[in-house]
Amino acid sequence: MVSGRSLDVLRVIVQDYVASREPVGSKSIVERHSFGVSAATIRNDMALLEEEELIVAPHTSSGRVPTDKGYRMFVDHLADVRPLTPAQRQAIDQFLGASVDLDDVLARTVRLLSQLTHQVALVQYPLLSKSRVRHVELVPMSTSRVMSVLITDTGRVEQRLVDVPGQIDETFLAEVRARLNTALGGLGLADAAEALVTFPTQFDQSRHPIVALLASSLTEQIGANRQDRLVMAGTANLVRTEEDFSGSIFPVLEAIEEQVTLLRLFGEMAADQNVGLSYDNVRASIGRENAEFGLGEISVLTSGYGAQDGSVGRLGVLGPLRMDYSNNMAAVRAVARYLTGLLGED
Amino acid sequence: MVSGRSLDVLRVIVQDYVASREPVGSKSIVERHSFGVSAATIRNDMALLEEEELIVAPHTSSGRVPTDKGYRMFVDHLADVRPLTPAQRQAIDQFLGASVDLDDVLARTVRLLSQLTHQVALVQYPLLSKSRVRHVELVPMSTSRVMSVLITDTGRVEQRLVDVPGQIDETFLAEVRARLNTALGGLGLADAAEALVTFPTQFDQSRHPIVALLASSLTEQIGANRQDRLVMAGTANLVRTEEDFSGSIFPVLEAIEEQVTLLRLFGEMAADQNVGLSYDNVRASIGRENAEFGLGEISVLTSGYGAQDGSVGRLGVLGPLRMDYSNNMAAVRAVARYLTGLLGED
DNA sequence: ATTGGCAGTCAAGACGGGCGAGTGCTAAAG
DNA sequence: CTTTAGCACTCGCCCGTCTTGACTGCCAAT
Numbered sequence: 151m152v153s154g155r156s157l158d159v160l161r162v163i164v165q166d167y168v169a170s171r172e173p174v175g176s177k178s179i180v181e182r183h184s185f186g187v188s189a190a191t192i193r194n195d196m197a198l199l200e201e202e203e204l205i206v207a208p209h210t211s212s213g214r215v216p217t218d219k220g221y222r223m224f225v226d227h228l229a230d231v232r233p234l235t236p237a238q239r240q241a242i243d244q245f246l247g248a249s250v251d252l253d254d255v256l257a258r259t260v261r262l263l264s265q266l267t268h269q270v271a272l273v274q275y276p277l278l279s280k281s282r283v284r285h286v287e288l289v290p291m292s293t294s295r296v297m298s299v300l301i302t303d304t305g306r307v308e309q310r311l312v313d314v315p316g317q318i319d320e321t322f323l324a325e326v327r328a329r330l331n332t333a334l335g336g337l338g339l340a341d342a343a344e345a346l347v348t349f350p351t352q353f354d355q356s357r358h359p360i361v362a363l364l365a366s367s368l369t370e371q372i373g374a375n376r377q378d379r380l381v382m383a384g385t386a387n388l389v390r391t392e393e394d395f396s397g398s399i400f401p402v403l404e405a406i407e408e409q410v411t412l413l414r415l416f417g418e419m420a421a422d423q424n425v426g427l428s429y430d431n432v433r434a435s436i437g438r439e440n441a442e443f444g445l446g447e448i449s450v451l452t453s454g455y456g457a458q459d460g461s462v463g464r465l466g467v468l469g470p471l472r473m474d475y476s477n478n479m480a481a482v483r484a485v486a487r488y489l490t491g492l493l494g495e496d
Numbered sequence: 497m498v499s500g501r502s503l504d505v506l507r508v509i510v511q512d513y514v515a516s517r518e519p520v521g522s523k524s525i526v527e528r529h530s531f532g533v534s535a536a537t538i539r540n541d542m543a544l545l546e547e548e549e550l551i552v553a554p555h556t557s558s559g560r561v562p563t564d565k566g567y568r569m570f571v572d573h574l575a576d577v578r579p580l581t582p583a584q585r586q587a588i589d590q591f592l593g594a595s596v597d598l599d600d601v602l603a604r605t606v607r608l609l610s611q612l613t614h615q616v617a618l619v620q621y622p623l624l625s626k627s628r629v630r631h632v633e634l635v636p637m638s639t640s641r642v643m644s645v646l647i648t649d650t651g652r653v654e655q656r657l658v659d660v661p662g663q664i665d666e667t668f669l670a671e672v673r674a675r676l677n678t679a680l681g682g683l684g685l686a687d688a689a690e691a692l693v694t695f696p697t698q699f700d701q702s703r704h705p706i707v708a709l710l711a712s713s714l715t716e717q718i719g720a721n722r723q724d725r726l727v728m729a730g731t732a733n734l735v736r737t738e739e740d741f742s743g744s745i746f747p748v749l750e751a752i753e754e755q756v757t758l759l760r761l762f763g764e765m766a767a768d769q770n771v772g773l774s775y776d777n778v779r780a781s782i783g784r785e786n787a788e789f790g791l792g793e794i795s796v797l798t799s800g801y802g803a804q805d806g807s808v809g810r811l812g813v814l815g816p817l818r819m820d821y822s823n824n825m826a827a828v829r830a831v832a833r834y835l836t837g838l839l840g841e842d
Numbered sequence: 843a844t845t846g847g848c849a850g851t852c853a854a855g856a857c858g859g860g861c862g863a864g865t866g867c868t869a870a871a872g
Numbered sequence: 873c874t875t876t877a878g879c880a881c882t883c884g885c886c887c888g889t890c891t892t893g894a895c896t897g898c899c900a901a902t
Contacts, residue, residue, distance in 0.1 A: 173895090175894070175895055175896085176895075176896080177894080177895075178894095187843095187844070187845085188844070188845055188846075189845090189846095190844075190845055190846070190847095191843080191844055191845070193895090193896070193897075194843090194844085196896090197896095197897080207895085207896080208853095209851085209852060209853060209895090210850090210851050210852055210853095210895085210896075211850080211851045211852055211853085211894070211895045211896055211897095212852080212853075212894075212895060212896085213894080213895070213896095214895095251655055251656055251657055284635070284637060285635045285636075285643075287633050287635070287645070289630070289631045289633070289647055290631075291630060291649075297631075297647065299633070299645065299647075299653070301635055301643065301645075301655075303637075305637075305643075305657070307645070307653060307655050309597055309647075309653050310597055311597055383753060384753070385731055385749060385753065386746055386749035386750045386753060389735065389744065389745055389746050389749055390746055398735065399735055400732055400735050400736055403731060403732035403735055404732045407729060407730070407731065407732060519864090521863065521864050521865085522864075522865080523863080523864070524863095524864095533874095533875070533876085534875070534876055534877075535864095535876095536875075536876055536877070536878090537874080537875055537876070539864090539865070539866075540874090540875085542865090543865095543866080553864090553865080554884095555864095555882090555883060555884060556864090556865075556881095556882055556883055556884090557863070557864050557865050557866095557881080557882045557883055557884080558863075558864065558865085558883080558884070559863080559864065559865095560864095
């Protein structure tokens with residue numbers, strides 16, 4: 151069985167390989183680490199690890215490289231997620247403290263995370279379904295056009311144009327607005343959508359069509375696909391680490407731009423309580439575990455943020471298998487915490 | 497001097513090189529095109545072109561490749577910008593027709609352009625300075641926080657949070673809102689900013705601080721740096737064409753994410769009436785012409801859009817020197833026109 | 843369980859010859 | 873003056889060979 155020292159060997163293999171990007175051999179291990187045993191002994195341990203499929207030799211006679219399974223073991227049991235340095239914490243403070251609105255907060259967050267990790271950073275927009283209606287606004291844009299604006303307590307603003315038949319009566323619009331806010335204010339979005347179904351009935355029959363139109367626009371806004379969106383930064387980092395990918399990074403970049411794939415992955419990582427669960431709620435999905443998403447050669451680290459339990463959205467980083475898990479997990483964790491605090495203040 | 501046929505030779509060199517990505521020699525030219533002369537004659541022409549620095553031979557004995565100057569000549573005098581095929585026009589119709597709001601229009605536009613050209617596509621947000629105030633909204637978010645929302649006639653929405661001292665009086669807020677809309681509605685943004693300076697004076701002295709706070713927030717929104725923003729798509733295409741870059745594409749990707757560099761370039765292309773002016777208002781900036789932006793190995797094609805004269809913003813594509821200028825310029829032109837029409841309808 | 847030694851394996855890099863595409867030049871022809 | 877054919881020359885590229893060096897696996901000894 152894989153003994154204690156064997157696991158230590160696995161740890162240094164992962165660490166050295168990540169640092170040097172070269173397969174690590176038994177000799178270099180005894181040189182760089184004080185195991186107090188000879189290279190031959192390390193070789194025996196490595197043979198064990200290879201049997202367990204935690205490492206492989208790319209060529210018959212070269213050093214060893216961690217497998218997906220090896221990285222998984224490292225992440226689950228071997229990585230020490232050090233807290234960030236004070237300097238790093240201060241950087242977070244300075245960088246995020248000056249934000250003015252939600253868009254700005256998220257944009258800064260994602261850039262920060264990308265800079266801390268030197269990887270592609272991703273931040274999911276706060277899930278609307280978790281937020282509440284703060285305010286509804288109806289703005290006449292022209293004689294037959296209204297812009298409906300939905301503002302949530304997470305600071306998100308959704309706007310949409312509605313064409314209404316006939317002329318718009320401004321005082322009537324004001325009344326609809328007032329009643330909408332009375333009816334929906336403070337409701338969770340799911341409840342708000344429900345309330346909208348019967349909303350038009352409180353108006354005079356003759357007004358129904360136009361009110362129904364507005365209500366359905368709002369319903370759409372609540373359920374809009376845009377409720378799931380990602381901001382990202384640092385795609386250039388993918389190119390920097392290109393040598394770590396056997397094939398091209400083209401499909402990876404496509405998936406990132408497409409978003410939908412990553413959103414599914416995020417969803418799965420949020421849902422799955424067991425697989426990928428890891429240190430202090432930072433979860434990892436490694437290599438082949440992402441195969442169904444066409445991302446079999448990358449790793450994704452995510453954490454929930456917002457609402458204390460982190461259920462409002464997820465953020466994380468994406469990069470090659472060969473990444474600095476310890477550091478990156480620490481960064482993801484710290485940024486998620488900070489963002490949670492920032493959103494909680496409002 | 498470079499005769500008529502020499503220029504024809506330059507044209508086919510550019511075309512063949514773009515298509516095959518291989519230096520093109522005299523023999524392959526006579527094979528693939530019916531010049532009615534022998535290879536030796538073509539060689540003489542090529543010697544001329546080389547003297548004019550329109551083409552170079554990468555190695556002593558290999559075919560020729562266009563220089564920056566050669567591409568420039570091609571774009572200015574030789575490229576025939578064919579109208580798009582009906583199928584392509586229909587694709588534009590279908591793709592952009594279903595848009596719901598400005599964000600959506602721009603997002604669709606940029607993706608469309610990227611798909612038509614197989615390059616990185618860029619669309620600048622409509623310049624606020626060209627738009628007018630449609631509506632101002634003040635929404636109480638908490639007891640001491642107000643969200644100010646600025647809506648322009650180009651459909652753009654800017655929101656911002658304002659902390660105000662003390663409790664917020666809702667009826668007072670309603671009054672401020674009403675007066676703001678009276679004072680600013682319909683004004684161009686520059687005028688609106690001016691009007692905001694004296695706006696607080698129409699209120700009771702005791703109210704000045706809070707009104708001034710709101711007014712300055714709005715002023716910021718008008719002048720916010722976010723008025724210049726780019727949406728982009730197709731960064732994956734850069735990777736696909738990576739072989740066309742002598743160095744790494746890393747700095748290029750960085751510049752794209754940074755935006756500020758590209759915005760400067762866009763600004764210059766909008767301003768400069770001579771340099772880079774080209775067919776039907778699609779402008780090109782080629783290779784070393786972008787050197788000051790650190791983009792000496794790429795070409796950018798842009799066109800203005802909006803307000804008939806195309807002064808509301810710019811859109812375009814970015815790619816390697818070795819790109820299909822004819823097709824891409826046609827696509828940029830068509831999309832810019834379509835977008836102008838779309839915005840004009842509102 | 844650990845160690846030293848030894849033979850075997852294989853990727854990577856250096857060397858070198860042959861191939862072929864393409865050029866420039868020159869002299870002759872239109 | 874332009875065009876053409878012919879010819880010698882230049883290099884980049886491909887391919888096979890050889891050497892080197894870093895590891896491993898195994899075995900016998902401790």
